[in-house]
Amino acid sequence: MxxxxxxxxxxxxxxxxxxxxxxxxxxxxxxxxxxxxxxxxxxxxxxxxxxxxxxxxxxxxxxxxxxxxxxxxxxxxxxxxxxxxxxxxxxxxxxxxxxxxxxxxxxxxxxxxxxxxxxxxxxxxxxxxxxxxxxxxxxxxxxxxxxxxxxxxxxxxxxxxxxxxxxxxxxxxxxxxxxxxxxxxxxAKYATLYDDVMIPEPDTFHDDYVNRATAAAEATMRVDHDLTLIDLKEETPEHLTPEQAKSWKYQxxxxxxxxxxxxxxxxxxxxxxxxxxxxxxxxxxxxxxxxxxxxxxxxxxxxxxxxxxxxxxxxxxxxxxxxxxxxxxxxxxxxxxxxxxxxxxxxxxxxxxxxxxxxxxxxxxxxxPPDWRTGMYYRYWMHRIDHNVYSHYGLRTYRYKLIYYYADGLGLPGTLDETNQPEWELFDLEHDPAELNNVYANPDYAEVVKTLKDELHRLQAEVMDERYELDVN
Missing domain, CATH: 3.40.720.10 (Alkaline Phosphatase, subunit A)
Structure with a gap:
């Protein structure tokens, strides 16, 4: 009321x-x-x-x-x-x-x-x-x-x-x-908080980006490679192995x-x-x-x-x-x-x-509400500027996520004027909540892909955005 x-x-x-x-x-x-x-x-x-x-x-x-x-x-x-x-x-x-x-x-x-x-x-x-x-x-x-x-x-x-x-x-x-x-x-009040504990590493901390779009492997936001001295506040100890150094940087x-x-x-x-x-x-x-x-x-x-x-x-x-x-x-x-x-x-x-x-x-x-949305439309435009993340758009439903890396800055401010090969990703969130297994090419999901693409295009039209797909089928 x-x-x-x-x-x-x-x-x-x-x-x-x-x-x-x-x-x-x-x-x-x-x-x-x-x-x-x-x-x-x-x-x-x-x-x-x-x-x-x-x-x-x-x-x-x-x-x-x-x-x-x-x-x-x-x-x-x-x-x-x-x-x-x-x-x-x-x-x-x-x-x-x-x-x-x-x-x-x-x-x-x-x-x-x-x-x-x-x-x-x-x-x-x-x-x-x-x-x-x-x-x-x-x-x-x-x-x-x-x-x-x-x-x-x-x-x-x-x-x-x-x-x-x-x-x-x-x-x-x-x-x-x-x-x-x-x-x-x-x-200053919290500067030493957590000094005496080790924060647990996430389950996907050592992700190798296998069976995913190229964009995942190409992104420059890795804890082991891309954190700077300004981020870390001190130099990484020289005696550490690569895996130990990654964990040290994470902490x-x-x-x-x-x-x-x-x-x-x-x-x-x-x-x-x-x-x-x-x-x-x-x-x-x-x-x-x-x-x-x-x-x-x-x-x-x-x-x-x-x-x-x-x-x-x-x-x-x-x-x-x-x-x-x-x-x-x-x-x-x-x-x-x-x-x-x-x-x-x-x-x-x-x-x-x-x-x-x-x-x-x-x-x-x-x-x-019975007529509430069951999927959402997403779009990231900043192709390869800052952390080298490819431009992409996609659909998330309660069970699935379909992502299309169109990988083109389209001449917008804050994008790299260079294109990459477009790619699709599909994740079955029910069976793969960590999003480690791209099943887009799996024939068992062919009908799912078709249905999700139709819904993606419907949502794009609903929000008045344009598609940039080279392979629209």
């Missing part, structure tokens, strides 16, 4: 925080009690996926409710044109106070500055990433350096804005953390990553306590998510971009005591393109017909 009082919306998003580094998702490598509290007091989505696993494009999709070929941010090298309509503008016009604090990463200056926000204070420098220590922000266009650790600073600024808001209006606050983005610099990487996550979890606790202390928790929707997934040594990788599960899957947990029953888990498929329509639905505002997602409100109320 909808409430007469429109809820506040607190949208907390980190950068590159994989679901399997959260204990509420049965992550075995760390403990996140404050993030877990949101899940325990609300709902956890186990099949939430991004439509393009890279930072800026995902953020543009979250704002607009549209796929990247329509919102104009297909790669990291395309800024977000703030003159277009998006959810913050709609909420602002609809009577919400709107704030954007933290990582913007959608361009800076002119049309690329945040629009639709009554207040914004966003990280600048370092290609829009900002710095972990002594970060520089642009506050409504004025640059300022803040003393401290970036996760703490973003939370301080968020609480300050909440204290200054007009209590007679509902608010929409986007609190966007930089962490745990590379190069994983922890705060250096993953511990700093998890230390950054520990700061996020602590600061989420601060925000939850603030809502409790000010008496507004019951009428505030709290969302925690990340802009995409991340490889935590899975397949021997760090980073994201691929349509493989660890990169595709987003954590998504929501608490709203007035409407959402606690302790729920849903398998219903959701996408980042659904976030904007969901915000508008809860705000009692119309959802524009050109938004391509759907409100998740029925799902948040424990329903599984």
């Amino acid at each position: 909808k409430n007469a009082t429109r809820p506040n919306i607190l949208f907390i998003m980190s950068d590159d925080h994989a679901a399997h580094a959260m204990s509420c998702y049965s992550g075995r490598i760390n403990h996140t009690p404050n993030i877990d509290r949101i899940a325990e007091e609300g709902i956890r989505f186990d099949n939430c996926f991004c439509t393009n696993s890279i930072c800026a494009p995902s953020r543009a999709t979250i704002l607009t409710g549209k796929y990247n070929h329509l919102n104009g941010v297909r790669t990291l090298y395309e800024g977000f044109d703030g003159r277009q309509d998006h959810v913050a503008k709609m909420l602002q016009t609809g009577g919400y106070q709107t704030g954007m604090i933290g990582k913007w990463h959608l361009g800076q200056g002119g049309i690329y500055d945040p629009t639709g926000f009554d207040y914004w204070n966003v990280l600048i420098g370092n290609w829009g990433q900002g710095e972990y220590h002594q970060p520089t922000f642009s506050e409504m266009g004025e640059d300022r350096v803040y003393d401290g650790y970036v996760t703490d600073v973003i939370t301080d600024l968020s609480i300050d804005w909440l204290n200054r808001r007009n209590a007679d209006q509902p608010f929409f606050l986007m609190c966007h953390h930089k962490a745990p983005h590379r190069p994983w610099e922890p705060s 250096r990487y993953i511990k700093d990553y998890l230390r950054c996550v520990a700061s996020i979890d602590e600061n989420i606790g601060r925000l939850l306590d603030y809502l409790d202390d000010t008496g507004i928790a019951d009428n505030t929707i709290v969302i925690y998510t990340s802009d995409q997934g991340f490889f935590l040594g899975d397949h021997g990788w760090y980073d994201k971009r691929f349509m493989y599960e660890e990169s595709l899957r987003m954590p998504f947990i929501v608490r709203y005591p007035q409407e959402i029953k606690p302790g729920q888990v849903t398998e219903t498929m959701s996408l980042n393109v659904d976030f904007a329509p969901t915000f508008l639905d809860f705000a009692g505002l119309p959802i524009p017909s050109n938004m391509q997602g759907y409100s998740l409100r029925p799902v948040l109320n424990g329903e599984h």
Whole structure:
């Protein structure tokens, strides 16, 4: 049942925080009690996926409710044109106070500055990433350096804005953390966390990329080969064997990553306590998510971009005591393109017909609508720029994943002007959840391939994207 009082919306998003580094998702490598509290007091989505696993494009999709070929941010090298309509503008016009604090990463200056926000204070420098220590922000266009650790600073600024808001209006606050983005610099408080433990290596840590598309073997995001001195903070000991060196690098990487996550979890606790202390928790929707997934040594990788599960899957947990029953888990498929329509639905505002997602409100109320999607469309555009990942698109259903590496930059900004041989991959997730066995050429799956290609093409047409297949049959 909808409430007469429109809820506040607190949208907390980190950068590159994989679901399997959260204990509420049965992550075995760390403990996140404050993030877990949101899940325990609300709902956890186990099949939430991004439509393009890279930072800026995902953020543009979250704002607009549209796929990247329509919102104009297909790669990291395309800024977000703030003159277009998006959810913050709609909420602002609809009577919400709107704030954007933290990582913007959608361009800076002119049309690329945040629009639709009554207040914004966003990280600048370092290609829009900002710095972990002594970060520089642009506050409504004025640059300022803040003393401290970036996760703490973003939370301080968020609480300050909440204290200054007009209590007679509902608010929409986007609190966007930089962490745990590379190069994983922890705060002094957590600098020695995990020093006395060994983080378990993932089951696919020694993946050899056999029986997969060429793209998997060619990607330059390997823990053993591609982590830099800036990432590792010290030289790899010379006496180690190659296998020992790989494990040593993994421990250096993953511990700093998890230390950054520990700061996020602590600061989420601060925000939850603030809502409790000010008496507004019951009428505030709290969302925690990340802009995409991340490889935590899975397949021997760090980073994201691929349509493989660890990169595709987003954590998504929501608490709203007035409407959402606690302790729920849903398998219903959701996408980042659904976030904007969901915000508008809860705000009692119309959802524009050109938004391509759907409100998740029925799902948040424990329903599984009978006409809900059973598959999702994905596309990664940045052909071979940064980590040498080939451009690709694909379809994921509940059981199967079909990926087509069209391997062409198409002349877009942020792509390599060089083509590669197109290839297909098909994974039967029921029998191969780790995605190690490409069965595309297996004759036993011939009918499955035909059915999935038809569905892929249907979804492409539905979202108004174009296909680039050399072998369309």
